[in-house]
Amino acid sequence: MPIDFVxxxxxxxxxxxxMKLERAKYGYIDKLPKDIEYFNGGLYDAVYxxxxxxxxxxxxxxxxxxxxxxxxxxxxxxxxxxxxxxGAERGDNITVCMPNTPEEVYMFYAINEIGAVANxxxxxxxxxxxxxxxxxxxxxxxxxxDISYPKVEAIIKNTEVEQVVVVSATRSMDFLVRVVYKxxxxxxxxxxxxxxxxxxxxxxxxxxxxIGNPHARVNSTDSAVIMYSGGTTGKPKGIILSNxxxxxxxxxxxYLVPELIxxxxxxxxxLPNFHAFGLGVCMHMPLYFGCRIVLIPQxxxxxxxxxxxxxxxxxxxxxxxxxxxxxxxxxxxNELKGIKGVVSGGDIISMSTKERxxxxxKAHGSKAxxxxxYGLTEASGGFIFSPRSVAEDPDxxxxxxPDNEVIIVDPNTCKEVSLGEDGEIAVRGLSVMKGYLNNPTxxxxxxxxxxHKKYLRTGDIGYKDERGVYHFRxxxxxxxxxxxxxxxxxxxxxxxxxxxxxxxxxxxxREDKLRGEKVVIFIVLKDQASERAVKKELNNIxxxxxxxxxxxxxxxxxxxxxxxxxxKVDFKALQDLSKD
Numbered sequence: 001m002p003i004d005f006v007x008x009x010x011x012x013x014x015x016x017x018x019m020k021l022e023r024a025k026y027g028y029i030d031k032l033p034k035d036i037e038y039f040n041g042g043l044y045d046a047v048y049x050x051x052x053x054x055x056x057x058x059x060x061x062x063x064x065x066x067x068x069x070x071x072x073x074x075x076x077x078x079x080x081x082x083x084x085x086x087g088a089e090r091g092d093n094i095t096v097c098m099p100n101t102p103e104e105v106y107m108f109y110a111i112n113e114i115g116a117v118a119n120x121x122x123x124x125x126x127x128x129x130x131x132x133x134x135x136x137x138x139x140x141x142x143x144x145x146d147i148s149y150p151k152v153e154a155i156i157k158n159t160e161v162e163q164v165v166v167v168s169a170t171r172s173m174d175f176l177v178r179v180v181y182k183x184x185x186x187x188x189x190x191x192x193x194x195x196x197x198x199x200x201x202x203x204x205x206x207x208x209x210x211i212g213n214p215h216a217r218v219n220s221t222d223s224a225v226i227m228y229s230g231g232t233t234g235k236p237k238g239i240i241l242s243n244x245x246x247x248x249x250x251x252x253x254x255y256l257v258p259e260l261i262x263x264x265x266x267x268x269x270x271l272p273n274f275h276a277f278g279l280g281v282c283m284h285m286p287l288y289f290g291c292r293i294v295l296i297p298q299x300x301x302x303x304x305x306x307x308x309x310x311x312x313x314x315x316x317x318x319x320x321x322x323x324x325x326x327x328x329x330x331x332x333x334n335e336l337k338g339i340k341g342v343v344s345g346g347d348i349i350s351m352s353t354k355e356r357x358x359x360x361x362k363a364h365g366s367k368a369x370x371x372x373x374y375g376l377t378e379a380s381g382g383f384i385f386s387p388r389s390v391a392e393d394p395d396x397x398x399x400x401x402p403d404n405e406v407i408i409v410d411p412n413t414c415k416e417v418s419l420g421e422d423g424e425i426a427v428r429g430l431s432v433m434k435g436y437l438n439n440p441t442x443x444x445x446x447x448x449x450x451x452h453k454k455y456l457r458t459g460d461i462g463y464k465d466e467r468g469v470y471h472f473r474x475x476x477x478x479x480x481x482x483x484x485x486x487x488x489x490x491x492x493x494x495x496x497x498x499x500x501x502x503x504x505x506x507x508x509x510r511e512d513k514l515r516g517e518k519v520v521i522f523i524v525l526k527d528q529a530s531e532r533a534v535k536k537e538l539n540n541i542x543x544x545x546x547x548x549x550x551x552x553x554x555x556x557x558x559x560x561x562x563x564x565x566x567x568k569v570d571f572k573a574l575q576d577l578s579k580d
Contacts, residue, residue, distance in 0.1 A: 036251065036252070036255070036402050036403065038220065038244060038247060038248050038251060038403075038430070039220065039247040039248075039251065040219075040220050041217075041218065041219075041220060041243065041247075042112045042113070042115075042218040042220075042222070042224065042243045043108075043109060043112045043224055043243050043246055043247065043284060044076065044109045044110070044112040044113040044215075045218070046247050046250070046284075046288050047069075047072075047073070047076075047109055047284075047287050047288065048073055050069060050287060050288060050289065050290050051069035051070055051072065051073040053290060054069050054263055054290035055068065055069050055070040056068055056069070056070065057069050057263060057290050057291075057292065058292045059071075059072045059287060059292065059293070060072060060102050060105060060292075060293060060295060061266075061292060061293070061294045061295070061311060062101065062102050062172050062173065062294075062295045063172075063173045063174065064173070064174045065102075065172055065173065065174055067102060069290065072105070072106070075102075075106045076105075076106050076109045076110050076113060077110075077113070077214065077215075078106075078204060078207045079106045079107055079110035079204070079207070080110040080113040080114050080214035080215070081206075081207040081210035081214045082110075082203055082204050082205075082206040082207040082210070083110055083111070083114055083116075083141070083214070084114060084210050084214045085206035085207065085209050085210050086141065086163050086203070086206060087140070087141070087162070087163070088111075088114055088116055088141055089114075089116070090114060090115035090116060090216050091115065091116065091117070092116040092117070092139075092140065092141065093116070093117045093119045093137035093138060093139045093226060094107075094111045094116050094117070094118060094119060094139060094140075094141045094142070094143075095119040095120075095121055095133070095134060095137065095139040095141070095142040095143065095144075095161075096108060096111070096118050096119065096120055096121065096142075096143050096274070097121040097122075097123050097125075097130065097142060097143065097144045097145060097148055097152070097274075098123060098143060098144070098145050098167070098273075098274075099123055099145060099169065099272060099297035099298060100269055100270070100272060100273055100278075100283075100295040100296055100297050101145075101167070101169055101171070101172060101295060101297050102171075102172040102295065103143070103167045103171055103172065103200055104143070104273060105273075105283070105295070107143045108273065110214075112218070112224055112243070113214060113215050113216070114214050114215070114216050115216030115217075115218050115222070117137075117223045117224060117225065117226060117240075118224065118225050118226070119133065119134075119137040119139050119226045119238075120225060120226065120227050120228075120273070120274040120279070121133050121134075121228070121274060122228075122272070122274050122565055123144075123145045123147070123148040123274075124148075124565055125148075125151075125565075126151070127151045127154050127155050128155070129236070130148075130151055130152060130155060131155040131158050131159060132236075133228060133236075133238070134155075134159040134160070134161055135158075135159055135160070136238050136437055136438060137226055137238065137437065138160055139159070139160065139161060140160055140161060140162045140163065141161070141162065141163045141164075141165075142161050142163070142164050142165070143165045143167065144164055144165070144166050144167075145166075145167065145168070145169060146166050146167065146168045146169075146191065147169075149164070149166050149191055152164060156196075161196075162196060163196060163198070164196060164197045164198075165198055165199075165200060165203040166191050166197060166198070166199060166200070167199070167200035168200075169297045169298075171200055218243060219243070220242065220243045220244040220247065221242050221243070221244055222242060222243055223240050223241070223242055223434060224241060224242055224243045224245070224246065225240075225241045225245075225246070225279070226238045226239065226240055226241075226437055227239050227241065227274065227275070227276050227279075227377050228377075229377055229378075237436045237437065237439060237442060238436060238437030238438070238439075239276075239377050239378055239433050239436060239437070240433055240434040240435055240436070240437055241276070241380055241433055241434065242434055244430055245280075245380040245430065245431060245432075245433070246279070246280050246284050246285075246380060247284075247288070248401075248403065248430035248431065249280050249281075249284075249285065249380050249381075249382060249383070249401065249430075249431060250280075250284060250285040250288040250289070251288075252401030252402045252403065252404070252430070253281070253285060253382075253385055253401055254289065255401070255402055256385050256387055256398075256399060256401050256402070257341070257371065257385050257387050259340065259341065259388070260315055260340070260341040260343070260371075261285065261286070261289050261291065262289070262291070263289055263290035263291060264291075264314075265286070265291045265292070265314040265315050265340065265341075266291065266292040266293075266294060266311060266312060266313050266314050266315065267282055267286045267291055267292070267293045267294065267313070267314070267315045267317065268294050268296065268307055268308070268311065268313045268315070268316055268317075269282040269283055269286075269293040269294060269295050269296060270282075270296035270299040270307075270318065270322075271317060271318060271319070271346070275346075275377075275381070276375070276376075276377040276380055276381030276382075277317075277345050277346050277373070277375065277381035277382055278381075279381065280380050280381040280382060281317050281343070281345070281373065281381060281382050282317050286315075291315075294307070294311045294313065299322075301322065301325045304322075304325065304326060304329060305329045305330075305331065308335075308336070308338075308339070309335070312338055313338065313339065314338055314339065314340045314341070315339075315340060315341045315342075315343070316339065316341070316342045316343070317342075317343045317344075317345070317373075318343075318344060318346075319344065319345065319346040319347050319567050319568065320344055320346075320347050320348065320349040320350075320353060321347070321504075321563070321567055321568075321569075322567070323342070323344055323349075323353070323357050323370065324353055324356075324357075324504070326357070326360070327356050327357055327360040331364045332364070333363075333364060333365060334364065334365035335364055335365065336361060336364035336365050336366040337364075337365035337366060338366075339361065339366040339368050340366075340367075340368055341368050341371065342357070342361065342366075342368050342369070342370045342371065343370075343371050343372070343373050343385070344370055344371075344372055344373065345372065345373035345374065345375065345381075345382060346567075346568060347568045347569065348472070348474070348490045348493075349370075349372070350490065350493055350494040350497050351395065351494050352494055352497045352498060353497065354370055354392075357370045358370055358392070369388060369391045369392060370391065371385065371386045371387070371388065371391045371398070372384075372385070372386045372391070372396065372397045372398060372472075373385050373386075373397075374397035374398070374470075374472060375431070376458055376459075376460075377433075378432070378433045378446065378456055378458075379404075379427055379431040379432055379433065379456060379458070380431045380432075380433070382401075382431075383400055383401055383404045383406075383427055383429070383431035384397050384398050384399065384400050384401070384404075384406065384470055385397075385398050385399070385401060386398030386399075386469075387399070390467075390469050393469065393471075395471045395472055395473065395490070396469050396470070396471050397462070397470050397471065397472045398469060398470065399468060399469065399470070400427070400429070400470070401431070403429050403430045404427055404428070404429030404430060404431050404432075405427065405428050405429050405453075405455075406425060406426070406427050406464075406470060407426050407427075407450060407455060408421070408422075408423040408424065408425060408426070408462060408463055408464055409423050409424050409426050409448070409450060409455075410423050410424070411423065411424040411461075411476060414448045414449075414450065415450070416450060417463075419464060419465070419466060420463055420464070420465060420466070421463060422461055422462070422463050422473055422486070423461065423462075423463065424457060424458065424459070424460065424461060424462075424476055425458045425460045425461070425462045425470070425472075426448060426450070426455035426456060426457055426458065427455060427456050427458065428453055428454060428455045428456065432456045433456070459475060459476045459477060460472065460473075460474070460475055460476060461473040461474050461475070461476055461479055461488070472490075473488050473490065473491075474488040474489055474490050478508070478509075478571060479509075480507075480508075480509030480517050480519055481509070481516055481517055482509070482512070482515045482516055482517050482518060482519065482549055483515050483516065483549055485547075485549045485550075487509070487519060487549065487550050489506070489507035489508065489509075489519075491546075491550070492507040492519060492521060492546070492550060492552065493505050493506060493507050493521075495541060495542065495545045495546055496521055496523065496538065496541075496552075498541050498545065499534060499537050499538055499541055500526075501525060501526050501529035501533065501534045501537065502523055502524070502525065502526065502529075502534065502538075503524045503525060503526045504523075504524040504560075504561055505521055505522060505523045505524065505561075506521070506522050506561050506569050506571065506574055507519055507520070507521045507522075507552065508520050508522070508571055508574050508575055508578060510554070510575070510578045510579075512553075518552075518553040518554065519550065519551070519552040519553055519554075520552060520553070520554045520555075520556060520578050521552040521554070521555050521556065522556045522557075522558050522561065522574055522577070523555060523556070523557050523558065524557075524558060524559065524560055524561060525557060531557050534557075535555060538555065554578075556577070556578070558577070561574075562574065562577075
């Protein structure tokens, strides 16, 4: 048995004991340890150590297939060897254009194992977006889902890509599921196999030609991932994140919300891994601690109930729109007993929705309450979490994970504001990105200096209360200024949802010559509700709950709210609609 293996086994055992002692000792944020020893290595190294600790735990479940930690590491190592054979080198930016499948997981960690950087692309991106992302990263190797390959084929001549590995979402399904999937959802994709294009199986066969160990020793501060901002407010930028960003997030969350992260828990991983919140909280964090992740390549809200029951899910992490739909499903009295934790992030959640979700969970046997996560891609997707002690506070997002310092500043002067006063959220610490890819100007502009410290601007408005709990108000770019008053769209939306005939809503500011901006509310009605009845009821609700200057000047009814590729409300599209 290699000495290195024994050393890591002992180290992991000691760390496991240490974590149990720490969890018992530190129950509240003000008692968190001041000096936490973070994992010194790569993302692959952290998951490898988990495989030494829990070799027989199921790491991945995909339809009817289960892969243990021991087998997952073997598959990752094989992919790493195959990458080396086709010319991948340490420091290369290797592109992954995939939904949540086992192949995506293997490739992601194999890229890290050889010391390269995973350039994560949304498979539904347009041809021009894919071309731009490939060129920004100077990527020469790419893993692509088959349904996106036609777009890649159309633009590959405009890039530096030399090798494309194409894989189907059915590749890791068992035979019967694969047949049904192909009959019901399968698409005929004609892949032109050749010198530069290969199937997954052909790519893997290269591993047999490799001699040696593909593993490269990496530092925790080395670049690990490139992710792209949503792009709803301008051209997307590549965001460079390190190994430490995600490893520190995993360990920090364990201290802050220990009840969510236990090796026996199962996570429903439907948030995409090309999104920082999905990658960090739904994939790497559970794998760091020996949990099981159930991979969902294309989330279907109508199958939410089936997912929970079939896979015996314990932890749900999603965006508000998903949990809003969740409360409309029919479950038996104790059918949600197995749900131990529910975390919402990625977008604003109204207090009325939060209360409805908590009531729904309680009514169906779960003791969980909805806990908020807060972050942005530039800060690894999540750096504030709300433990149970503050989960039911209105608009509370919680405490920063250890070794992240958050302050509230005036967005104009960049000076710290008083306790309880609204301002822009700014952060420094282990969650913060290394910078924007090939863009030192925008990188510099993203940070401010307060005293002798440098902080990342989030572009979000919030405040800190006397307990040290942080609260979220709105996106800075969403804040509406009317007649000199600051108006928070989230508050308008929360009040609007008090009307039982409203299914969903979103408030925006529209240019107004008299006031500067006026509030426009877009509303999706529940079935059989009339616009006239809703307007009448809302007039009464607005007069009761809103200041006069906050009341929407225009109510627009819409069949559904437009969404971005990441299932967030597309406010840019609403701005365009408001001009019609």
